[in-house]
Amino acid sequence: MRRYDTAERDVSYDSPVRYILHVIRRESKSRELVPFARKRSFQKANGVADIPALKAHVDEVRTKLSRGFEAFKVNTGKVHPNDNGVRHTSAKRSHAKRATGKDPLTDDLDGDLWQGGVSVGTPLSAFTVDFDTGSSDFFLPGPDCTENCEGHKVFETGQSSTAVDQQETFEIEFADGSTVAGEIFQDTVNLAGLTATNQAVVAATQYSDGFAIANSPPDGLLGLAFESIANTGSSPVFQTLVTQGQTTDPVFGVTLLDDGGELFLGGTDTTAFTGSLAFADLIVTDPPAFWEITASGVSVGNRRVVTRAQDAIVDTGTTLLIVDPNSATEIFRAIPGSKNAAREIGEGFFTVPCNEVPSNVAFTVAGKAFTLSADTLNFGQLEEGSRDCVAGIMGADEGFWILGDVFLRNLYTAGFSYSLRVHRIRLR
Numbered sequence: 001m002r003r004y005d006t007a008e009r010d011v012s013y014d015s016p017v018r019y020i021l022h023v024i025r026r027e028s029k030s031r032e033l034v035p036f037a038r039k040r041s042f043q044k045a046n047g048v049a050d051i052p053a054l055k056a057h058v059d060e061v062r063t064k065l066s067r068g069f070e071a072f073k074v075n076t077g078k079v080h081p082n083d084n085g086v087r088h089t090s091a092k093r094s095h096a097k098r099a100t101g102k103d104p105l106t107d108d109l110d111g112d113l114w115q116g117g118v119s120v121g122t123p124l125s126a127f128t129v130d131f132d133t134g135s136s137d138f139f140l141p142g143p144d145c146t147e148n149c150e151g152h153k154v155f156e157t158g159q160s161s162t163a164v165d166q167q168e169t170f171e172i173e174f175a176d177g178s179t180v181a182g183e184i185f186q187d188t189v190n191l192a193g194l195t196a197t198n199q200a201v202v203a204a205t206q207y208s209d210g211f212a213i214a215n216s217p218p219d220g221l222l223g224l225a226f227e228s229i230a231n232t233g234s235s236p237v238f239q240t241l242v243t244q245g246q247t248t249d250p251v252f253g254v255t256l257l258d259d260g261g262e263l264f265l266g267g268t269d270t271t272a273f274t275g276s277l278a279f280a281d282l283i284v285t286d287p288p289a290f291w292e293i294t295a296s297g298v299s300v301g302n303r304r305v306v307t308r309a310q311d312a313i314v315d316t317g318t319t320l321l322i323v324d325p326n327s328a329t330e331i332f333r334a335i336p337g338s339k340n341a342a343r344e345i346g347e348g349f350f351t352v353p354c355n356e357v358p359s360n361v362a363f364t365v366a367g368k369a370f371t372l373s374a375d376t377l378n379f380g381q382l383e384e385g386s387r388d389c390v391a392g393i394m395g396a397d398e399g400f401w402i403l404g405d406v407f408l409r410n411l412y413t414a415g416f417s418y419s420l421r422v423h424r425i426r427l428r
Contacts, residue, residue, distance in 0.1 A: 042319060042379055049380035049390040051345055054319075058394070059175035060210060061318045061402065064135055065290075067172055068229035071136075072289050075228050080289055082311060082400045114256060114316055114405075115218040116263055118237075119190040120201060121160030127153055128218040131263055133254070133291050134315035134402075135223035136230035138189070138237055139170070142182050142203025149204065151213030152220075157203050163187040170202045172231055178208035184232050191222075191237060192265045194246040200234030224252065224316075226288045238265065254316055256409045283311055291315075295401055298327065299369060300334035301360045311400040318404030321363075321372075321393045328395025331361065338391070344382060348395040351388035354381060361393070363407060376409045 042054045069083040119126045120140065127140055140155035157163040164186045171181040182204035189199040210216060227235050235243065242250040247266035255261045283292040291314040298306035306327045323331070325348060332338040337353035344351075352358060357378045362369040372392075379390040392406035 044380065046384060047380050048384050048386075049382065051382075051390070054379065054390070055346055056176070056210075057319055058322075058396070061134075061315070061320075061322070061404075062396070062398065063173075063175040064132075064317065065313070065398070065402075067231060068135060068225070068290065071229045071231045071233075072285075075230070075233055076287060078285075080285060082292075082398075084399050114254075114261060118222060120155060121157075121187055122162040123160075124188070124190055125153075125156070125160075127155070127220060129220045129222040130216070130218050130317065131222055131224060131254070132315070132317035133224045134313060134317045135221070136225045136227060136236040137170075137172075137202065137232055138200065138220070138222045139180060139182060139202035139204050140220035141207065142205055144203075144205045145182075145207060146205065148178075148207035148209060148212040152207075152211075155201065155203050155220075157185055157187075160187055162197070164198075166200070168232075170232060174208045174210060176209055178210070179206060180204055180208050180211065181206040184234075189237055189240075191241065192263065194241050194265055196237055196240040196244060196246065199237055199240050200230075200232045202232060225290055228285070228287045228289045241265070254408070256316070256405060292400070293365060293403075295363055295365055295403070296367070297364045298323075298331055299362045299364070300331060300358065303334055305330045305334045312403050313400060314403045314408070316405070316408060318402050319392075319406070320402070320404050321406040322396050322398065322402040322404065323393065324401070325395035325397055327401075328393060331393060332391070335361070339388060341382065341388075341390070345390065350391045350394065351382055352377070352391050354378070354387055354389040357389060363403075370407070370410055372406060372410055376406050 042050045042057065044050050069080045072078070072080045073083070115128050115130050117126055118129050129138075129140075141149035141152045143154055143156055143158065145154065157165070166184040166186060168184040169181070170184050171179055173179045180202075182202045185201050185203055186198045187201050189196045189201065204220075211221075223230070223236055224238055225236065227233075227239060230236060238252050241247055249267045251267055253262070253264040253267075255264075283294060293312055293314060294309050295312040296309045297304055306323075308327070310324065310327070328348065328350065329340075332340070332350045332352075335352055335358050337356060339351045341349040341351045357374040359374040359377075360371065361377065362371040364370070377392045379392050382388045382390060
């Protein structure tokens, strides 16, 4: 693993490779954007946490990242530095003009996973997808899908004049043992007015239980990480847009707000933030894989409770903020009234008092402390009538942290860069 030093502010695209996280505080403003919608709620209508759904989501996050590590090994012949060798799943693949764009993102229910629009084929056909910075594949229900695709819009490959069957099959397994399987096509993809040609799209013949319409309203999933973890072995959509010269800058931005959000392509949406900027190194592998940075500590109020620097993956597809077990223990030890909920929920979970959810927990990135709001930290009552609420920070021994929506909903993530010379994330 290599780390590249950051530079202050303007970074030349002709300079040596640098991987930067750009961090600034966010302020909500009205904008014309491709909206995000929240996809799933982990809090029931009565205010009680949906614990089975939350635990299943954590399992799927582990499975997804495990697939990424396996794909990295298959695609590069190398072991990712954070790969602990534990496999929660499997994946199979076999042979058988310059612009910016804005895409609104909707938050489906209560700010957990995020969806927006994309169009595929000739003529273009519109779909909704989850946008996931923690994976790299793009799949939709295909015409031959027979399992869990009912209610989703189908990618009719035979009706697109630009769809080309690659004679390859695709299969990924999820934590519950169900799979997404299908055939790999190349086709035209339009995202926020920017067009990618010959883009890999999986036409699914089978969806996992988690993608059934009752569990996942969007039609499919579109990954925004790097090619090295793509199970198709192909360039992700935005990387293709950059390679084909469709963007002014090789940057996309994500905003996750309580009332929705945005995906901004080809630059930084300067209307979405105010204030000074800070930069942090992106931890990189060769080739790049995940959007991975260093979190340098955690404080509760004026007390710094975690001082060890930790690798952390920035992931819009993860709801919780996941840290190592020791750090989780230290964080909650500093929160009055918090409890270890391993017995009631499962290993790594904690509760906080419902009437006193803390609003002074801050994670430090790039030398700046970013405070989590009480709303994003509270996942609902442990059970109806309980005075204890499930906390949005959990401990898990993954070997790295995962900065999910509990962290990102307090920021503006302004620039994930696919430049061949400069990769950076900007947060506000």
